[in-house]
Each structure stands twice: as C-alpha cells, then as structure tokens.
Amino acid sequence: QVHLEESGGGVVQPGGSLRLSCVASGFTFSQYAMHWVRQAPGKGLEWVAVISYDGRITHYADSVKGRFTISRDNPKNTLSLQMSSLRTEDTAMFYCARDFLPYSDYVGYSEFWGQGTQVTVSS
Amino acid sequence: QSALTQPRSVSGSPGQSVTISCTGTSSDVGGYNYVSWYRHHPGKAPKLLIYDVTKRPSGVPDRFSGSKSVNTASLTISGLQAEDEADYYCCSYAGRSILFGGGTTLTVL
Numbered sequence: 001q002v003h004l005e006e007s008g009g010g011v012v013q014p015g016g017s018l019r020l021s022c023v024a025s026g027f028t029f030s031q032y033a034m035h036w037v038r039q040a041p042g043k044g045l046e047w048v049a050v051i052s053y054d055g056r057i058t059h060y061a062d063s064v065k066g067r068f069t070i071s072r073d074n075p076k077n078t079l080s081l082q083m084s085s086l087r088t089e090d091t092a093m094f095y096c097a098r099d100f101l102p103y104s105d106y107v108g109y110s111e112f113w114g115q116g117t118q119v120t121v122s123s
Numbered sequence: 124q125s126a127l128t129q130p131r132s133v134s135g136s137p138g139q140s141v142t143i144s145c146t147g148t149s150s151d152v153g154g155y156n157y158v159s160w161y162r163h164h165p166g167k168a169p170k171l172l173i174y175d176v177t178k179r180p181s182g183v184p185d186r187f188s189g190s191k192s193v194n195t196a197s198l199t200i201s202g203l204q205a206e207d208e209a210d211y212y213c214c215s216y217a218g219r220s221i222l223f224g225g226g227t228t229l230t231v232l
Contacts, residue, residue: 035221047214
C-alpha cells in the first residue's frame with residue numbers, strides 16, 4: 001500500500017528557512033518522479049517543484065525558483081524540500097505526491113498524495 | 124507560468140450532469156495530452172479522477188469523463204451525487220513545469 005508522509009512544517013519568520021521531508025513506503029521509491037504541491041489558505045492548488053526518479057532533473061515554479069531546492073535520497077525513500085528566504089505568501093499546506101509513471105522524467109499527475117504538512121510564515 | 128482558467132463555481136441537482144472547463148494555451152493544455160483532473164475536499168489529499176485527458180484510474184466511476192478541444196479541457200460529471208460536492212482542479216504538463224487551474228467549487232443543490 002502506497003504511503004507518503006510529510007513532516008517538517010511549522011511556524012517561521014519571514015526570511016527564515018525550513019526543510020520539509022516526505023517519507024515514502026509501499027512502492028519502489030527510486031522508480032518514480034516526485035512532486036511538491038501546496039495550497040495557501042483560501043487559494044487553489046499550486047505546483048511547487050518536481051524531481052525525476054534519478055534526481056537528474058529538477059524543475060520549479062517561478063514563484064519559488066532560487067529560494068527552494070528539491071532533492072531526494074533514494075536509499076532512504078525520502079523526498080526533501082529546502083525552503084529559504086521564506087515570505088508570508090509561502091504560508092500553505094505542502095503536499096508531496098508521486099508521479100504517475102515509473103522511469104519517466106514526469107508527466108505531472110499523481111494518484112498518490114500525502115496528507116500534507118503546514119508551513120506558516122509570520123512575524 | 125499562469126494558472127489555467129476554470130469557472131469559480133458550478134452547480135447542479137442530484138442526477139443531473141455538469142461540465143467544468145479548463146482553458147490554457149498551446150504551451151500547456153493544447154500542446155500535450157497530459158491533462159488531469161482532481162477532486163479535493165479541504166484538509167484531505169486530492170483525488171485523481173482523470174489523466175491523459177480522458178482516462179480514469181482504477182476505482183473512479185464512469186460518471187466522470189474528460190475531453191479536450193484545442194486549448195480547453197473539460198470534465199463532465201453525470202448522475203450528480205451529494206458526495207460530488209467539492210473543489211475540482213484541472214492540471215496540465217507545460218514542458219518544464221506543471222500548471223493547475225484556479226479550481227471550481229461544485230455545489231450539489
């Protein structure tokens with residue numbers, strides 16, 4: 001059974017940093033691209049970043065480019081999102097999600113999602 | 124990277140059909156067949172309803188169907204049920220990024 005569990009959320013001041021993690025189980029983590037998606041309060045879903053199954057390719061939304069870094073540790077079945085220079089508008093629930101096809105750079109849709117971890121940027 | 128355009132809200136009575144549109148450009152919706160649709164209840168994980176424009180994952184009833192014409196994708200929900208009341212999002216591959224629509228709230232009257 002596929003399971004994704006996010007952690008690392010919390011309250012941080014503007015300009016601060018935070019590292020989110022997503023531990024995967026129930027599937028061969030190293031075969032799938034992984035995404036971070038967020039939802040700000042009262043807003044819609046926003047794609048944040050993706051990393052290919054082998055870590056070779058990373059892409060980011062313009063809103064986070066240069067501030068966030070996505071990475072993965074395949075032996076530890078762990079996806080990470082290092083967030084720096086955080087802004088109040090980064091306040092959101094952050095979800096990790098598994099891309100649909102194995103051994104694909106990515107196609108962008110996900111059948112499996114975690115329950116999310118809340119990030120609040122506030123002074 | 125602009126969000127795809129969806130109507131803010133749609134509504135229908137139980138048993139009726141509703142269609143939600145999702146308009147993009149030739150660089151996203153019109154350029155690829157990697158269009159998907161999600162149902163999202165706040166506080167829960169989004170549920171994949173449609174992928175590759177028209178395909179349904181295992182377990183999604185055939186009341187849900189997808190289509191695309193040029194730069195606009197559509198999700199049709201037939202035989203509306205009370206449990207369908209939720210937020211719906213379209214999503215498209217856009218080359219070096221993924222775009223979501225702004226979301227549509229479906230109200231079952």
